[in-house]
Amino acid sequence: MARKLPRSFYGRSTLDVARDLLGKLLCVRYPEPATAGRIVEVEAYRNRDDLASHAYRGITPRNEVMFGKPGMSYVYFIYGMYYCFNIVTEKNGTAGACLIRALEPIDGISIMMERRRTSTEIRLTNGPGKLCTALGIGRTHNGVDLTGNDLFLADDGYLPSRIGHSTRIGIRHATDKPWRFFIKDHPCLSR
16 A cells, blocks of 8 residues: 655655655646656756756746745746656755656556557656656646645655666756666666
8 A cells, every 4th residue: 555755755855855756656636537657767956056956046936836845846847848847855945856757657557648649658758748748747736735635656665676876867057966866777767
């Protein structure tokens, strides 16, 4: 039986939370029907010490949720076409977030395929924009409390056998930080 993650899980170091997110379930109950996927790839973004972080220049209307209480969702729009889903970490007032880069589809796979207009399960959620489309995550999910019932993370006891780390993908600043964590050799990793 999966149990929902408590707020205390998120209120820790962003790097610790990022590693510990691997294998957890991301569950979306709104919009219906329900969908879920196992987290297989995550990137950590920190406070003002991280040039690649949206928090680097301080609080703005776009990033203010990153400075709020841990366990909230931070969803933003990129390239004029994709949403990215992040989980707010650290203590209240200290920005930090984990970008979910890839999932293994677990529940509601046919719905995910319909939303993505694809019949290929292996590439269904192997990128931040793809997983948001597949799970129906959009602008209305920004600032949602992940300890609630519409959008949450759960632990079903799954433990990844091998965890890898590397530098983050698709950024121009702080490219030397090894803050991308993933389940080694998983077929659903982003490319």
